[in-house]
Structure formats: C-alpha cells, structure tokens
Amino acid sequence: MSAAEDLVRRLRGTVLPAVATPMDAAGxxxxxxxxxxxxxxxxxxxxxxxxxxxxGRGLYLSEDDRRRVLAVWREAVGGPVVAGVGVPRAAGAVNLGEAVDATVGMAVRAAEGGADAVMVYPLAQLDGDDDAAVELHERVAAASGLPVVGFFLHGEAGGYxxxxxxxxxxLALPVAVGIKLATLDRAMDCQDAIRAARSSGRLVITGEDRMFGPSLMWGADSALVGIAAAQVPLTVAVLEAWRAxxxxxxxxxxxxxxxFAEATFLAPIEGYVQRMLWAAVWEGLIPEEAAHDPYGPGLPAVERRTVVDCLESLAKEAQEAEEANDTEDSEEAGTEDDGPARS
Structure with a gap:
C-alpha cells in the first residue's frame, strides 16, 4: 500500500481542523x-x-515560525499532519516559475518537519493552465516525497x-490523497467538483464551512475546515451522524x-480568522492576548458579541438537552424498578 493510499484509509470519515495560530497584535x-x-x-x-x-495564516508566517508551528503540532498530534504549501506573502508578486519553486520549497520543508502530506494552494499564476497545475502537484510530490492534497480554493482567499x-x-495522480473543496458559497461548483472526484476512490474533503451539511449530502466523505479551529465536537458530530x-x-x-457558521463566516470573509480566534478564547482554547489576526480586516466589537451570543446560546441548548435526557433516563429506570412483577 502506498503512502497516499494509507492516508486515504486513515483519514476517510474524519475531521481535520484547519488550526489557528495564536499571535499578538503585531503578528x-x-x-x-x-x-x-x-x-x-x-x-x-x-x-x-x-x-x-x-x-493558520501559514503563508504569512516567517519560515522559522512555520517550522516551529509544525514542530508543536507534530509533537502534540498522533494522527496525520497535513501542511498547506504555496507562495509566502513575503515573496511579493512572482511569476509562475518562481511561484512553483516557492511552493516546492515549502513542501520540502514540510517533509523535513515531519508532515505526513501537503495541501497545495492553487496558484493564481497558473491562470487556467491545467497542464501546469498537474505538473505543480507532481513536482511537489517528487521533491518532498509526500502525498498531496489538491486545494480548490475560492477567489476571495486567493485561489481560483x-x-x-x-x-x-x-486525483488520477498516484500521489494524490484527495481534493479539498472550499468554494465558499458556490453550490454548483462544489457539486460539480464532488461529482468529478467521487469516482477516483480518493478523498473528497469538504472545506465548506457555510455548506458543511449539504456538501456531505452531495458526496464529501471527510472534512478539513476552519470552523473546527474552535468548534471541534460540533463539527465531528455532524460528520459522524451523516456517516452513521x-x-x-x-x-x-x-x-x-x-x-455558528452564520456568526463567523460572513462578509468580510477574511474576518473569519479573527472570529474563530474569538470563539477559541470563549472556549478556553487560547488566552485573550494571543487571539489576534493582524492580517485580516478590522472588525467592530459588535461582531464579537454576535459570536459569543451564538456560542452561549448553543451551550445553553446543549445543557438543556442533556438535562432532559438525564430526566428521561431516570424516569425510565424508575418505571422499571417500581413496576409490578408479572409472571
């Protein structure tokens, strides 16, 4: 079994959080x-x-910070670690050859840091050149020795x-693990891509935070989503319920x-990173001083209140549901214990 086939087996039906990077206001x-x-x-x-x-703002981090971030996750997580690879923002405007070289170089460093696979950002420089896109993935895999995940990313986040x-x-490449879909709100694009991917036997990975449930119904079988940077149990619950x-x-x-997605993934869409950091603070995952996204738009305080109100409402409903279940179980147990014996 190849490394790509083994990852397909291990990751199918699971959630991979696209994790945040705690940082201060200066980055x-x-x-x-x-x-x-x-x-x-x-x-x-x-x-x-x-x-x-x-x-996690991977393309904005310095090379040393990326190395250290990967090391922390590699030590903490027993399961596979997938690293996004593309053109660092510090590189500025580059041509296609330079963009490919930068992506390949980042993939090599991901392999050196212990990543199990790489997720290849779609390069704007490809400009619709399908042959160049295939060659990019082949070069990344050959240089790094790692399986690859294709990344269908909406234009608002820099993809195409x-x-x-x-x-x-x-997905016909032997090194392919699957395709990660992040079309934002383009249902037809998402459905068309899933339909094309389903016959490959590889992973169809939803990254559709605002169409998470529908994307599973359309045929996605795994998830790699930013919404799980904070709300992991709820994201897992949706996927597990569908597969069951x-x-x-x-x-x-x-x-x-x-x-929760309505409160966090909305215009301006780049603000979702900050909103997810606010959610992580509320959940006690990271401290307040490390919950900054200096690379996104400034957001008004009312947006944080909306995120927190949503989380508090969801938590209250979950507690009430749990109490109702406990009461129902107790009543059923009482009926069984106190009922008359029958022959």
Missing part, C-alpha cells in the same frame, strides 16, 4: 499559547490536523476554481453548526 506567534491549544485540539476525536492553512476535468486529472445514517441527529447537529 508575533505565542508558542506557549500554541502548545496549550494544540494539546486541547489533539484531545478531540479528530483524524489529524492541517497546519499552515488559510486559518479548478474545473471538473482538472479535479479528475489531479442517523438523519435526525444529522439535521439537528447540522442546524447548530450552521448557526
């Missing part, structure tokens, strides 16, 4: 906060984690949509996750 990574955050996330029922992804025929070509065929539980869990 200095708080590695103490990161270690605590990593330990908490690693304790959840996850398949692995994705580092250097959009949520892969057409269905390119999705099929990428428990449609009632799936609808309830999906509705709760949708409410």
């Amino acid at each position: 200095v990574v708080d590695f103490g906060a990161l270690r605590g955050y990593a330990e908490r996330i690693a304790g959840e029922p996850i398949g692995g984690v994705a580092v250097w992804a959009h949520t 949509p892969y057409p269905p025929w390119l999705v099929s070509r990428l 065929g428990d449609h009632g539980r799936f609808v309830r869990a999906s509705a709760r996750l949708d409410r």
